[in-house]
Amino acid sequence: xxLFGIAVQNLYLSILIIAGIASVxxxxxxxxxxxxxxxxxxxxxxxxxxxxxxxxxxxxxLELLTSMNSWGILAIAAGVAVVLDFLLYFFxxxxxxxxxxSLAYTDESLTGLVGKVIVPIPSDGFGEIxxxxxxxxxxxxxAGYENEAIEYGKEVLLIEVENGTFLVxxxxxxxxx
Numbered sequence: 026x027x028l029f030g031i032a033v034q035n036l037y038l039s040i041l042i043i044a045g046i047a048s049v050x051x052x053x054x055x056x057x058x059x060x061x062x063x064x065x066x067x068x069x070x071x072x073x074x075x076x077x078x079x080x081x082x083x084x085x086x087l088e089l090l091t092s093m094n095s096w097g098i099l100a101i102a103a104g105v106a107v108v109l110d111f112l113l114y115f116f117x118x119x120x121x122x123x124x125x126x127s128l129a130y131t132d133e134s135l136t137g138l139v140g141k142v143i144v145p146i147p148s149d150g151f152g153e154i155x156x157x158x159x160x161x162x163x164x165x166x167x168a169g170y171e172n173e174a175i176e177y178g179k180e181v182l183l184i185e186v187e188n189g190t191f192l193v194x195x196x197x198x199x200x201x202x
């Protein structure tokens with residue numbers, strides 16, 4: 026079958042190539058069009074481009090492999106594209122949008138961690154502890170939770186934070202007897 030003087034297979038292949046290039050460009054330049062898909066998930070350019078790509082790819086393959094009517098092939102390809110687009114949106118795009126991409130932390134989020142004393146903590150004074158986190162190593166000001174002295178190299182448990190100072194207690198791991 027021909028449409029506009031072009032074989033349908035060639036038309037599907039051309040649409041597939043153009044939609045593929047547009048998808049790659051959208052991925053690279055998506056920050057420029059950030060708010061377009063906010064009103065409805067069906068108006069999201071990534072979803073629309075994926076639908077066009079899936080439809081043209083499925084139709085091209087069906088045109089090559091079957092001898093069905095071109096309108097039937099287009100209907101089947103659109104159905105396949107709807108299913109693949111649904112799966113793409115709900116299992117890839119929606120979780121990516123809700124994922125947090127921050128490496129930021131708060132002092133309160135560090136409570137409960139175990140650190141190591143790198144500057145001895147005197148009674149009624151301040152020392153320094155080293156924390157190993159997923160964000161890297163952090164050195165923080167510390168004081169004894171009950172104003173006790175803690176020696177260099179001891180492991181400490183972060184109990185709470187007051188005015189940027191970590192209140193720590195010497196760490197005693199639980200052991201079964």
